[in-house]
Amino acid sequence: MNLKQLRYFCATFETGSTTLAAQRCHVSQSVISAAIAQLEQDLGCRLFERHARGLSPSPDGVNLHRQARALLADADRLTASFRQRACGPRELRLHVHRTLSAGLVRTFVQRWLSISPEVTLTLVGEPEDADASLTTQDCASPAHPFTPLWPEQYMLLLPTNHALQAQAHLSLQHLTDQPLIERVQCERATIWHHQLALSGVRPKVVARVDSEEWALELVASGLGITVAPVGPQPRRNDLIYRDDVAELRLTHRVVGLSPLSPSVSDMLPLLLSHVAAINFGQDQRPDHVRPYNAVARGPLAQSVRAEDS
Known part of the structure; x- marks a missing residue:
């Protein structure tokens, strides 16, 4: 050795x-x-x-x-x-x-x-x-x-009392008319908006933030949902992490x-x-x-x- x-x-x-x-x-x-x-x-x-x-x-x-x-x-x-x-x-x-x-x-x-x-x-x-x-x-x-x-997968993040947490299978269609916290600093923002447009999904943007911590805090408060990359850091107990949204399973990034x-x-x-x-x-x-x-x-x-x- x-x-x-x-x-x-x-x-x-x-x-x-x-x-x-x-x-x-x-x-x-x-x-x-x-x-x-x-x-x-x-x-x-x-x-x-x-x-x-x-x-x-x-x-x-x-x-x-x-x-x-x-x-x-x-x-x-x-x-x-x-x-x-x-x-x-x-x-x-x-x-x-x-x-x-x-x-x-x-x-x-x-x-x-x-x-x-x-x-x-x-x-x-x-x-x-x-x-x-x-x-x-x-x-x-x-x-x-x-x-x-390490790799990070983009996931749908929900407040703990959100109705979608009980949904067995999720797709982007479930985001229609949902209040969305938009992460404007994300390097995938353009791709994300294009993907939503192709799916015919128009979520209701209730906040635009340029900070990861702001986005997570607003989701935890119940203001809305967001899509964010999740890596190996410990999970927060006041958020629901859904990694099973069909369209997001192909979306990841690598940190280095x-x-x-x-x-x-x-x-x-x-x-x-x-x-x-x-x-x-x-x-x-x-x-x-x-x-x-x-x-x-x-x-x-x-x-x-x-x-x-």
């Missing part, structure tokens, strides 16, 4: 796919599969269950991920401490796409401050001012590499990290380690392996699962 194998295992656990793990780690899929097979042989247990829909971690896999993440963080911190001596104080200017969860950003900042105090973290509002960007694949600059971290400055190349392993671990707590599996809240769906997910199976 070595650190590289553990990194490949953690990437597979967190993306739910050897294909996305290979993209994150910049190696071939066969290298990822071989590393996992060697780990399973060394540890004498199965780390993943293989099935037609892809991979899901076994209980041993969940346990290994928790311990491997702690070990990798220690290794990255050790490396960074020696580089700090040679380079002096460092600063990382990070841009975070504004449609990402504020809770995700909070957890990342807390983790960074506690584990990497030798590198000053500054959050900036525009990618042009940043050394790296935590963003979506659609919004990443084609001039810079993009490392996928894009380095924008050559000066941060030596910090990327440490940065990736922090970002990849922030949403997977000690007893929490990624939501994309849970049957009701499956996140990775659609054409990309189907190709990923076909290659993983």
